[in-house]
Amino acid sequence: MQDSLRVRPLIPELCALHGAVGWSPRNAAASRIVADVRFISIHDTRTGSALPLQTGVEGRVGIYACGPTVYSRVHVGNARPFVVFSVLKRFLEREGYHVTLVVNVTDVNDKIYDAARVAGRSSDELAREMTAHYIADTDRLRLGRPDFEPRATETIQPIIGLIDDLVSRGHAYAEQGDVYFRVRSLPSYGDLSHRDVDQMDQGEGVEGAALKEDPLDFALWKAAKPGEDVFWDSPWGTGRPGWHIECSAMAEELLGVGFEIHGGGIDLAFPHHENEAAQTLAARGEQLARIWMHNGMVELGGHEKMSKSLGNIRGLADVIDEFGRDAVLYWLLSGHYRQPLAFAPETLEAAAASLQRIVEAGRRLGGAEPNAECSDSHDAFFAALADDFNTPRALAALFGWINAANRCDPAPARGQLEGMLGILGLANLLEGEEQAPAEVVALAQRRDEARAAKDWATADALRDELAALGWEVRDGTSGPELIKTF
Ligand SMILES: [Zn+2]
DSSP: GGGGOOOOOOOOHHHHHHHTBBBBGGGGGSOOOOEEEEEEEEEEETTEEEEEESSGGGGGGEEEOOOBBBBSBBBHHHHHHHHHHHHHHEEEEEEEEEEEEEOOOOOOSSHHHHHHHHHHHHHHHHHHHHHHHHHHHTTOOOSSEEEEEOGGGGGHHHHHHHHHHHHHTTEEEETTEEEEOOOOGGGGTTTTTTTOOOOOOOOTTTTTTTGOOOOOEEEEEEEEOOOOOOOOTTTTSSHHHHHHHHHHHHHHHHHSSSSEEEEGGGGGGIIEEEEHHHHHHHSSSSSSHHHEEEOOOOOSSSSBOOOOGOOOOHHHHHHHHHHHHHHHHHHHHOOOSSSOEEOOOHHHHHHHHHHHHHHHHHHHOOOOEEEEEHHHHHHHHHHHHHHHHOOOHHHHHHHHHHHHHHHHSSSSHHHHHHHHHHHHHHTHHOOTTTTTHHHHHHHHHHHHHHTEEEEEEEOOOOOOOOHHTTEEEETTTEEOOOOEEO
């Protein structure tokens, strides 16, 4: 059973690995040595192969996943990376790692300007509204929030600083208020997405074409244009950052350079991730991330990618309303993250039957010791996740476990089932919904009273206390609701 092989790294080896990693001071709090780690591999787009997960400082894993551009409601395709990287974090934490998950919000972008113009609204207001919707819609997946959700508009100074470094190193140039990255100044450009520089199109259309030294170059900073209502002062005049530089700056701010995993949809590999990687390598002389982990697209019939620009989207909130959160989560985990995933109502309906099998298994199980056959399936579940985060194989192992539990006596420990479902965000199947313990209900009532008395400090403190117990109070239209977060 090679899959379940456990290796115990020596501390000096770990230290040697950590030496090359620069962590930001804000992230350097509590740390923990991973004393007993499973061998975990993840497919890396740059090398085209599975790489061992080599951690940074003392078992820390930094994950940066590109989040949505907030110009309309998030669709079920946007939910895929959210789920993949949230569940990956749960798995790695269960394996003993200290994981910091960063999912950014792109809240300044051409698409937002365009959508705001069409709607006759300010782009700032539109971005704020859609950010709030994104938070509320993804909250309904009940996987908790990422550790950091930086906004591009709140990272402007670090972005300007990074562009300035690129200019002073000769990798970028200013021209009439725009700043462009000099692509041919970086020989490795194209490595990440396996493209030949002579056959590339940055997708910027005719914009700035006359100002570029080379059509390959891409914008780091764009001068403010008439009709654009959001811009900042910079050494190059008023303007706003390009999309790619936003992510390089936000990732470095929160995770340093050389962090473990950079994630996102495969449609972002070029030009977005190629450009992110190029900017950081050119400015810092070091790779932004060790592993580039890309999820496949959600497709709607006919192998067509679901995307706002193609107009064939299904909103995440609508799909949760129609099929339920559990079925949506199960469906998103039922395919290998690297493969395309078809959105089909019958697949989501079928998920309900699978979920019911889990619920029934949970009801039958007592607290007895797991049998050997169950333990094999339990190991296979974790081995599948350790092998390039293979969730369909993990789900197959989960059902293998249930079959073994049904056949064998004594009944296996419910704890094993809880552990597996907890990683997948489906532990609620065993608990039933909304059954908060009395202590939690009492805390929530005290918080209500504090809010009614406008004692916000107490209300916030009680909310934090509930969060520490794994419960979140959501102030819904029909009064406060208690939701289990892990
Ligand atoms: Zn990004």
